[in-house]
Amino acid sequence: MSLFKRSSSPNWYYKLYPPGGGPVLYGSTGTQDKAKAQEFHDRLKADLWDQAKLGHKPRYTWNDAVIRYIGDREGLASLETSKTHLRWLDQHLSGVQLTDIDRSRIDAIAHAKRMEPRVVQTRKGPKKLGRNVSAGTVNRVVGVLKAVLNAAVEWEWLDRAPVTKRAKVVSKRIRWLTPVEAERLLAELPTHLADMAQFSLETGLRRSNVTGLQWSQVDLVRRVAWIHPDQAKARKAITVPLSDAAVAVLRRQLPKKRKPEHVESVFVYHGSPVYQTVTAAWKKALKRAGIRDCRWHDLRHTWASWHVQRGTPIQVLKELGGWETMEMVQRYAHLSADHLSQWVQPMTEAPAKLHLAAR
Template sequence: MSLFKRKGSNNWYYKLYPPGGGSPLQGSTGTCDRAQAREYHDRLKADLWNQARLGHRPRYTWNDAVVRYVAARAEVSSIETTKTHLRWLDRHLAGVELGAIDRGRIETIAAAKRAERRTVRTREGVKELDATVTPGTVRRVIGVLMAVLNEAADLGWVDRVPRMKRAKTAGKRIRWLTQMEAERLLAELPEHLADMARFALETGLRRANVTGLGWSQVDLVRRVAWIHPDQAKARKAITVPLSDTAVAVLRRQLAKKRKPEHLDAVFVYNGAPVYQTVTAAWRKALARAQIANFRWHDLRHTWASWHVQRGTPLQVLKELGGWETMEMVQRYAHLSADHLAQWVTPLTEAPKQQEPALAVAAI
């Protein structure tokens, strides 16, 4: 038996030589328990023997498929979110053979996720809310599960993938603020958060792009900023033209850059880069401004909504926002009706406004 550990990892790894020679097979057993690792190793060894001597196809587990799936997507921007879902799924599928993952098991997993309570991260730790997770969260988790199974099927590791009935869901309403509401919120925020929020409203940048913006990405002379491909969700560079307001915000941040050797970060607080925006100060400001059901990401929705209402063409908005497809931009199309106005003509005769009756006695 060849089991070993690698530096910096608690998991056990295996190394096996196929019967009849050939290159050794090695990888993670997916567990830090030695007994479970030994069982995984012995089963894999038996599968290799059956494949070589009897022509049996090896049996792959959920862990095998996950390792392959994650390795193939190391450069995908959303991989960390995917890993979070996979860690949750591991509670239900660790060590399970791919062929045993049928529709009934998947529906049971979906029900378990649906019954979970929503959580929020605070300074004191993770706090459980008195509400279950959203249907969207359930769909995303099951979507990751199905994606792993589909890739395993493409590799020939499983004969077929269960067909799941896709639930019909209504499109979510875009949450955005009016100009008056936005100014009310900005007035309640601490100065450093107000500047970041105003910059987001002027540029439409995602939270990570605002907190991660560096002075090396800003040219105040040309009035432009840029997001590198490895920072963008669509993995494509984004050119960000800066309005007068956005430039003014950046000049205020430049005044805080006292030392030349200071970090490259644009937005700082007490000399340190700001990475967290959804803080107690953010939530209290929303409450004082009497704005409910509003997330930081909704600043981006607000920016896009204002653009559409102002008449910005959707194709231009797509480039400004760095979206990969027009489908994402179409969510805001209903906010503009200018292109429909020419078709709205009276279909019935407008009611005539009656003149107020004069009092006969007054004549």
Template sequence: MSLFKRSSSPNWYYKLYPPGGGQALQGSTGTQHKAKAQEFHDRLKADLWDQAKLGHKPRYTWNDAVVRYVADREGLSSLETSKTHLRWLDQHLSGVQLVDIDRNRIDAIGHIKRMEPRVVQTRKGPKKLGRNVSAGTVNRVIGVLKAVLNAAVEWEWIDRAPKTKKTKVVSRRIRWLTPPEAGRLLTELPTHLADMAQFSLETGLRRANVTGLLWSQVDIVRRVAWIHPDQAKARKAITVPLSDTAIAVLLRQRGKKRKPEYVESVFVYHGKPVYQTVTAAWTKALKRASIRDFRWHDLRHTWASWHVQRGTPLQVLKELGGWETLEMVQRYAHLSADHLAQWVQPMMAPAIPQLAAI
């Protein structure tokens, strides 16, 4: 039987033998409707005949491209995030041929994602919030989709990738905490999360660099840590000077018990590395500390904001934070007006006597 179903999925599956013999091809048609599955099967069968008899290029599916895309990027720090988006995209593109992924289909997928409720992880499982995912999230998901298609163009699997417009993202203010607010948050967090949050506030490291930090990346004597190029978002090594507070946090981690396979991990909880930081404990701590609209990544914004407010030059901050361009650091520039003060001296003597005395 060339079309069949499996108990693990509602979709129809196909099994085809290339003309002239060879290994059977099988996979999901990506649809629950038998008529559409039959159409998919017949078109694939015709493609196989064209390839064997007429020398046409093979027609690859989304699944084929994802497998190669992931294999090509194994070891990159951003791959885990991409995998999360790829798993979501699979429900919409599994079994679909790359040549059939056009702008209309991509726009439709973006609309579906935009209408989804935002979800956070809690101890009891995923919890839906009362608002839809952000435009930025939609852009990141579609960005991964297009990255796969662009890679397929490089592999000469398709001739071109469709062009789409990004969902407009409204620039929002940089969210950062004052030192008293940060102190309240650290007091309310469980010890393991408080240490990680404090280390983030002292170093400005991204969450993945904190959760994945190894002792081989730390030199307490020299008071420095480092992030390797393949772990950094900008693909450049980052040297991380360690303050007294950061050193104290690291020293507290030394005495913690670890499972044998995790002895190199710096931050652990019950012997295992801590990968999920936005948990129910994080949400409840924010509530108790009376802090709203604050994400874990905002700890990095807070670190950068504090640096700018105390006068750290933007070029120095760029190096400390591992940003690729100075433009990415400019968003914090408005928090310091020292470089503008010389240009706002009185343009003329006050005309009102009372003002002259102020």
């Protein structure tokens, strides 16, 4: 039978024999509706006949492009985020011919996304907030859509991709803690979270790199740790020099008991790795410390902000933080004003000198 089901998916799959021979074609129709699946199958079969007998150019659907796009990008750190956006886009583009995805359709999809309420995850499940998603979220979703279309142009499945405007995004301030705030927070956190937070403030590592840190990635004698390429967001190895405070934090983890299957994990709680850091304990500690609007990732922002304020060159900070582009690091550049001081000082001294000369 040309249509069939698989135990691993609720969708219908097709099997087609191209006219004139060639490899058998298998694939998902992208739908659970048998009538729609049959329509998809018949249209694809007619397209194959047109290609073989009339020399027509193949017609591809959004589903075809997504499957190849994901296959070409297996192993990329950003792929899981892209998959989240692609699953949302499926409701708007499943079964649609690539040639039918024009600017007006993309604009309509962007508007639909913009009107969605923002959702946050709570202990009781997803919760809708009273405001819509941000322009940045819309840009990221449309960006994935256009990335698929641009890839289709490279594959010669499309002649050109539609040109669209990006939604204007207002840059938000970077949330970072003052040393006094950080000290208050560490004092209020339970011991295991306080150690992880202090290590984050000392190294600037992302949460996943802290929670997933293994003893095989640490050399206390050389005072260095490292993040492997497959663990880094930019897929490049990161060397992490360890300060005295960071080394002290790691030494405190040595005597902790670990379950046999987690013996290599650095940060544990009751013998098991800590994967969730933004817990009720984190939120209560923030409240007791009098700190508002602070996420765990803001510890990384704090580390970078402190570095810039202490005079660390931006290029050095880029390497320490494992950022892929300078653009990501430039967000912190405004926190350093040393290069402007020479221009301010004469302006503040000149009036005083002129006043004394006049006397």
